[in-house]
Amino acid sequence: MSFEPDFEKINYTCEKKNIVEQIKSECKVEIPVEEITSILNVSAWSVISEKTVDDGKIGYGGKIIFYISYIGADGILKKYECGSEFRGELKGEVSIDSKVTVNASVDKSYCDLGGIKPTAVAFVTITAEVYTCGQVSALVGGENLVVNESEVSCVKSLGVKTATYPLEEEFQLGYPVAEVLSHRAQSIITAVQCGVGCIIVDGEVILSAIMLQKDGKNGIIKENRILPFRMEIECEEAMPNMQATARVKEKSFKTDVTVDEDGGLSVVSVSVMLMFEGEAFYTDSVLVATDAFSTEQEVELITRDFKYYKSCEIRSCTAVVSGRCAVEEMPVGVTVLAVGSEKAEIIKSGCDGDLTLISGTLSAVAYVRDNEGKTFTVRLETPFDCGIDCSYPCNTGLDIIVKAKSAKARLVSLTEVELECELNFTVYPEEVNDLRVIGEIKPLGEKAKSDLAVSVYIPACGEDMWSLAKRLNVCPETLAQTNSDLQFPLTGDERIVIYRQR
8 A cells, every 4th residue: 555645845044145245436526625624524324225136136226425524725614415326236146035135334435635626435335135045845744654743833924024214303402503514323223023913113213413513613512312213014914922023224314403593502403214124923833744654665764954044032232342542643732522433343243151242343533623723533443342141042143233322532642542432232133943854755665564463562661652653563543542551651561462453
C-alpha cells in the first residue's frame, strides 16, 4: 500500500542585507565669493522621497538642503539656504518580492569657494535595507503515514504601511532674532505597539537652532525644543496582542521667525512633516512533522534546515558621553558661544551581560569668539564608549539608530576642548531562529511483515511512545489501546504486547 504525503508551504524572512553607496551632491550658491569673508558652518539635511524595486536593482530619488552660515564682507553674520535633488540606482540581489527601505544620511558637507560663486557640496550615504522572503515545503501528514507532529510558530507580516504626520509648533524667545544660522529636526521613536486597526508610534522630535541675536553684537545662542508625538498608522488587521515595528524620518522641515521690534521678543514657528513606515506581525502556529514512517514501506526522510528573522520589541535608551578633542591652537581669551551640528556614528557594538556596549565617534561644531570680538567655528571630534541597558541575548542581532543632542563644550586648553553630549539610541532587535522540517520523503521498498498474530517486546529504558511505536512499526494510538497501563518514560521492565490481524 503506497503512501501519499501532504506538504504545507511556509513563508519566512530568510535573509537581511544592506546595500550601501556614497554619492556626491552639489548646489550652486547665488552669492559672489567676494561677499563672503569666511564660512562658519555648512550643515545639510537629506531625505529619500521615492523608491522603486525591480529584479536586481533599487531606484531612489531624494533631495538635500544646505544651511550655510558665514560672515559677510560687511562683518555681519548671515545665513544662506539652498537645495538640490539627487537620483541613483543600487544594484544587488533583490527582487520585487523583497521588503526594501532606503535611507540617506549626510557624511560630510562643506562650501567650495574656488569659483566666481561658491558651491555647497555634500557626501551622502545611501543605505538600502533588504529583507528577502523565502518559502519551504514542510511535511504535515499524509495517507498511510504515521507522523510525529510538533507545533511551529511562524511570524507573519501584515505588510509595510506608510503614513505622514504634520507637526507644527510655535514658541517665544525673550530676545529679538536677526538670523537663524542653522537649524535641524531629529525624530526619535520611543515605543511602538499595535492597536485595533492601527500601529501606534510614540516618539519625539528634537529641534535645535543656532540663533543670531539682533543686538549688533553678533550674539549667538542655541535653542533646543522637544516636541512629543503619537502617530496611528492605519493597519486594518492589526490587533493589540500583535507586535509591531516602525521607522520615522523627516520629509520636510521649516522654521520662520517673527520679531516684535517694540517688545524685543521673537516668535519661532516650526513645521515638520514626518514620514512613517510601520509593520505589524502575528504568530501563526503550524503543525509540522518532525518524524514520520510508513507501516508498509521503508522510507527515507530528507530534512530542510533554514533560518528566519523575527523582529522583537523596540527599545529606546539614552546615555551621556564625553571626551577630549584636539584642535588647532586658538587665541587667548576665546569663549564658546554655542555648540551645534552634533553627530554620533556607531563603529561597533557588542554584548556584556545585560548591557549593550557601543563604541563610536562623536562630532560637533563649536561657535567661539575671541577677545577682539571675532567669531569663528571649531570642529570637534572624539571617540566614545558607553553601555546601554537593553537586556537582549548576546546572539540577538541589533540594528541601532543613534541621535545626538544637547552638546556642550568646555575649553581645557588652547589646543584641547572637552565635548559632552546626550545620545539617544533606538534599538531594533531581531532574533535569528533555526527551524528543521521534513522537506521530502522517499519510498525505499516494502517492509517485511511478521507472521505472528501476537508478539511481546521488552522496551529499552527511557523510551517514549513515539520511539517505541516507530521501532515496533505500529501506530502510537494502536500501541496505547493494547497497552493502556504503560507509563512513559519506560523503565525497561515492561512487556509490550502487539496484536496483528490475520
